[in-house]
Amino acid sequence: xxxxxxxxxxxxxxxxxxxxxxxxxxxxxxxxxxxxxxxxxxxxxxxxxxxxxxxxxxxxxxxxxxxxxxxxxxxxxxxxxxxxxxxxxxxxxxxxxxxxxxxxxxxxxxxxxxxxxxxxxxxxxxxxxxxxxxxxxxxxxxxxxxxxxxxxxxxxxxxxxxxxxxxxxxxxxxxxxxxxxxx
Amino acid sequence: xxxxxxxxxxxxxxxxxxxxxxxxxxxxxxxxxxxxxxxxxxxxxxxxxxx
Numbered sequence: 039x040x041x042x043x044x045x046x047x048x049x050x051x052x053x054x055x056x057x058x059x060x061x062x063x064x065x066x067x068x069x070x071x072x073x074x075x076x077x078x079x080x081x082x083x084x085x086x087x088x089x090x091x092x093x094x095x096x097x098x099x100x101x102x103x104x105x106x107x108x109x110x111x112x113x114x115x116x117x118x119x120x121x122x123x124x125x126x127x128x129x130x131x132x133x134x135x136x137x138x139x140x141x142x143x144x145x146x147x148x149x150x151x152x153x154x155x156x157x158x159x160x161x162x163x164x165x166x167x168x169x170x171x172x173x174x175x176x177x178x179x180x181x182x183x184x185x186x187x188x189x190x191x192x193x194x195x196x197x198x199x200x201x202x203x204x205x206x207x208x209x210x211x212x213x214x215x216x217x218x219x220x221x
Numbered sequence: 222x223x224x225x226x227x228x229x230x231x232x233x234x235x236x237x238x239x240x241x242x243x244x245x246x247x248x249x250x251x252x253x254x255x256x257x258x259x260x261x262x263x264x265x266x267x268x269x270x271x272x
Contacts, residue, residue: 078263081223085256088230092237092249099237109249116253120260186238190231197227209223 041168044175047102050163052177054110054156055094055185061152062087062192065145069199074137076199078209079124083149084196086117090156091189099182101175102167107160114157121150222259226252 042050062084068074076084093110100106124146128135135144143151177185203209229252236245 078223082256082260082263085223085226085230088227089249089253089256092230092233095234095237096245096249099240100242112253116256116260123260123264182240183238186234189234190238193227193231193234197224197231200223200227204223206224 042163042166044102044168047163047167048098048175048177051094051097051102052181052185054159055091055098055189058087058091058094058156059188059192062091062196066192066195066199068145072138075203077124077136079120079127080136080145081196081200081209082120083117083124083146086113086120086153087149088189088193088196089113089116090153091192095185095189098177098185104164107164110160111157114153114160118150118153118157121146121153125150222255226255226259229255 065076065080065084069076090110090113093106093108093113096106096109097103124136127133128144128146137145140148176182200209229248233245233248233252236248
């Protein structure tokens, strides 16, 4: 049966990690560049995408294992559930929307689509993964440090952003200003 | 809560960088439960407004 080589599977996981981290970075850039403060559900979607990135990262650093693919799958379902919740809040005509649409769809709709595509892609990776254990299945230590540093930076940037937006209280449903504005 | 979750996410990435498999997995599952609790809290607190 057709099976991916371990090296190709590893590269796919690295690309998946970089893609998901890129999406979170894009959301952070939009937050500051377009002045779109994230709502609590938007932040939970970022948490979900960070979970997905953690699953890919474990696959890259600890070696390819079905359990890490499971982490990506369950995290993608979590992200999809949160995004779908937000879609349903705004689906009734007249209830408005949160934020500006991008390419015709709002960020939470894109978020739902991306989570479902990730789940489908990981399921296909599991179907076509090979059983060959002789090939190397994890990245070099320098690459591991680089990938982990990227996720640490993204998580800290998100954490600091949330702290300035909400302080230590629960975030408002429709945030307008930063809770702890510096200027 | 969200600040704590993002902070723990950074710590989990740090554990992965240090090649600590079991602590990283344990922290992930704790984080996932926290995420689910927070989502559930949001659902129950806003259901009355929207439904």
